[in-house]
Amino acid sequence: xxxxxxxxxxxxxxxxxxxxxxxxxxxxxxxxxxxxxxxxxxxxxxxxxxxxxxxxxxxxxxxxxxxxxxxxxxxxxxxxxxxxxxxxxxxxxxxxxxxxxxxxxxxxxxxxxxxxxxxxxxxxxxxxxxxxxxxxxxxxxxxxxxxxxxxxxxxxxxxxxxxxxxxxxxxxxxxxxxxxxxxxxxxxxxxxxxxxxxxxxxxxxxxxxxxxxxxxxxxxxxxxxxxxxxxxxxxxxxxxxxxxxxxxxxxxxxxxxxxxxxxxxxxxxxxxxxxxxxxxxxxxxxxxxxxxxxxxxxxxxxxxxxxxxxxxxxxxxxxxxxxxxxxxxxxxxxxxxxxxxxxxxxxxxxx
Amino acid sequence: xxxxxxxxxxxxxxxxxxxxxxxxxxxxxxxxxxxxxxxxxxxxxxxxxxxxxxxxxxxxxxxxxxxxxxxxxxxxxxxxxxxxxxxxxxxxxxxxxxxxxxxxxxxxxxxxxxxxxxxxxxxxxxxxxxxxxxxxxxxxxxxxxxxxxxxxxxxxxxxxxxxxxxxxxxxxxxxxxxxxxxxxxxxxxxxxxxxxxxxxxxxxxxxxxxxxxxxxxxxxxxxxxxxxxxxxxxxxxxxxxxxxxxxxxxxxxxxxxxxxxxx
Numbered sequence: 001x002x003x004x005x006x007x008x009x010x011x012x013x014x015x016x017x018x019x020x021x022x023x024x025x026x027x028x029x030x031x032x033x034x035x036x037x038x039x040x041x042x043x044x045x046x047x048x049x050x051x052x053x054x055x056x057x058x059x060x061x062x063x064x065x066x067x068x069x070x071x072x073x074x075x076x077x078x079x080x081x082x083x084x085x086x087x088x089x090x091x092x093x094x095x096x097x098x099x100x101x102x103x104x105x106x107x108x109x110x111x112x113x114x115x116x117x118x119x120x121x122x123x124x125x126x127x128x129x130x131x132x133x134x135x136x137x138x139x140x141x142x143x144x145x146x147x148x149x150x151x152x153x154x155x156x157x158x159x160x161x162x163x164x165x166x167x168x169x170x171x172x173x174x175x176x177x178x179x180x181x182x183x184x185x186x187x188x189x190x191x192x193x194x195x196x197x198x199x200x201x202x203x204x205x206x207x208x209x210x211x212x213x214x215x216x217x218x219x220x221x222x223x224x225x226x227x228x229x230x231x232x233x234x235x236x237x238x239x240x241x242x243x244x245x246x247x248x249x250x251x252x253x254x255x256x257x258x259x260x261x262x263x264x265x266x267x268x269x270x271x272x273x274x275x276x277x278x279x280x281x282x283x284x285x286x287x288x289x290x291x292x293x294x295x296x297x298x299x300x301x302x303x304x305x306x307x308x309x310x311x312x313x314x315x316x317x318x319x320x321x322x323x324x325x326x327x328x329x330x331x332x333x334x335x336x337x338x339x340x341x342x343x344x345x346x347x348x349x350x351x
Numbered sequence: 352x353x354x355x356x357x358x359x360x361x362x363x364x365x366x367x368x369x370x371x372x373x374x375x376x377x378x379x380x381x382x383x384x385x386x387x388x389x390x391x392x393x394x395x396x397x398x399x400x401x402x403x404x405x406x407x408x409x410x411x412x413x414x415x416x417x418x419x420x421x422x423x424x425x426x427x428x429x430x431x432x433x434x435x436x437x438x439x440x441x442x443x444x445x446x447x448x449x450x451x452x453x454x455x456x457x458x459x460x461x462x463x464x465x466x467x468x469x470x471x472x473x474x475x476x477x478x479x480x481x482x483x484x485x486x487x488x489x490x491x492x493x494x495x496x497x498x499x500x501x502x503x504x505x506x507x508x509x510x511x512x513x514x515x516x517x518x519x520x521x522x523x524x525x526x527x528x529x530x531x532x533x534x535x536x537x538x539x540x541x542x543x544x545x546x547x548x549x550x551x552x553x554x555x556x557x558x559x560x561x562x563x564x565x566x567x568x569x570x571x572x573x574x575x576x577x578x579x580x581x582x583x584x585x586x587x588x589x590x591x592x593x594x595x596x597x598x599x600x601x602x603x604x605x606x607x608x609x610x611x612x613x614x
Contacts, residue, residue, distance in 0.1 A: 072432075094435070125441075126434075
């Protein structure tokens with residue numbers, strides 16, 4: 001049975017309309033008007049035990065709302081969810097025993113207490129036996145390198161140190177599934193790399209199912225094996241990271257540098273950047289042979305350097321984010337949720 | 352409690368305001384008692400000591416609404432619900448437990464300031480009681496009941512304020528309810544003993560939970576009689592059970608309507 005199942009999950013918020021003008025404001029006191037905001041519109045997916053899934057989407061796409069519904073914090077307006085065999089809306093407290101969460105923008109630790117106290121308190125909340133807690137703490141302190149600030153109040157930790165503690169704290173009760181909402185937001189490159197490594201290790205060591213939202217492509221590429229992209233409240237892409245990356249292979253970036261100025265006019269191809277001795281080209285490999293482009297460029301002068309790079313994954317995802325509707329995103333030729341199972345099956349077969 | 356005690360400097364503002372209030376009221380009562388030895392059964396010393404004890408719940412347990420409302424309005428509640436505990440019970444333990452530190456500090460300050468201003472509190476057995484075994488036992492039982500009554504007043508305060516705060520599940524603006532609650536608490540038993548109110552108002556007040564938020568411990572302190580003290584404590588316990596049930600009902604219905612949009 002999959003660890004997480006969402007079927008046509010939807011959430012509509014009612015937002016009070018604040019009318020302008022004094023008379024209208026007075027009228028709204030007696031008869032307030034509400035506007036429906038459809039944050040999530042019928043999202044469906046299944047996630048297997050131990051899967052590492054990136055849940056992506058632009059701001060306001062419905063990612064956090066979906067996570068909150070899967071954790072039982074919000075009740076769906078429509079559809080259903082099953083997490084670890086439980087209905088989150090009805091069994092929130094029971095489910096929270098098996099599910100961990102890290103929210104990069106909110107601290108779950110006690111701000112004025114050191115991690116040592118927070119862990120002890122969490123041990124009581126999750127009803128972990130004292131000996132088990134101490135054993136697990138020792139393991140997490142070593143794995144996450146928490147010893148230097150184990151007794152320092154959380155308010156005095158850097159963001160990177162705090163997120164390490166948050167992540168370790170979320171793993172204290174050995175959760176079966178871990179929800180991460182932008183866990184590396186605001187971190188510097190070194191801290192991000194460390195957190196990604198720790199996440200990947202946590203998934204490997206504990207076989208934890210990871211469901212992660214992030215705007216950072218590095219997080220997604222380094223940690224996740226599958227990507228679900230939600231936009232305008234709908235799933236517009238659900239496929240393996242390999243398949244998503246393959247989309248970027250149809251575009252290559254070729255950079256060249258010559259010892260002296262050269263003429264770089266190529267039929268049907270204009271440089272995206274150009275100096276007298278250097279240029280870079282965006283090559284659509286469905287229209288131009290990469291080998292021929294490279295050969296042509298190499299023959300133009302005294303070549304000092306040539307680089308061929310894939311299109312960044314970020315560009316592929318940005319193209320999806322820039323669409324104005326779920327239908328438009330799907331029209332980009334990407335796999336929507338309905339075809340996702342088949343797409344992944346094909347992926348597995350080709351592997 | 353350890354988290355609350357992390358910044359002991361935060362208590363200084365409350366301690367200063369409390370001392371100022373006690374001083375001002377001792378002067379007010381000095382004026383009110385000029386030419387009168389008793390008002391509604393209270394001497395001036397009793398009235399001052401009444402105020403000293405009645406203000407302890409206001410200063411120690413008076414701000415639950417704001418911290419709970421803040422959690423609800425900034426969306427923190429969504430994250431607090433992600434743990435396997437009873438939300439109402441957990442918050443009671445955290446917020447009420449933390450407030451005991453401040454309430455304790457204010458109580459000790461009150462005992463010192465009161466003694467300096469008007470002398471020690473009236474004897475438990477009245478002016479006729481003498482030092483000795485019986486007198487000491489009576490003082491000890493009063494101290495115990497005042498302590499118990501203050502703890503019950505704090506717990507009752509928490510559950511009533513939590514119930515008002517959780518109306519935020521339905522209403523965007525709920526501070527008006529708390530404002531009314533605060534003012535009623537102040538008038539019904541905090542600033543003045545309810546015996547000072549007109550008879551009809553006092554009778555009506557006894558039917559509400561407000562006298563049990565500050566009147567009960569203050570009355571036990573200044574006019575101790577075991578029978579009345581135990582009946583006040585029993586009434587507090589009854590209101591506490593009702594208020595705790597109300598808070599649970601409000602949470603149970605309200606949490607289904609939780610609306611936290613965005614991350």
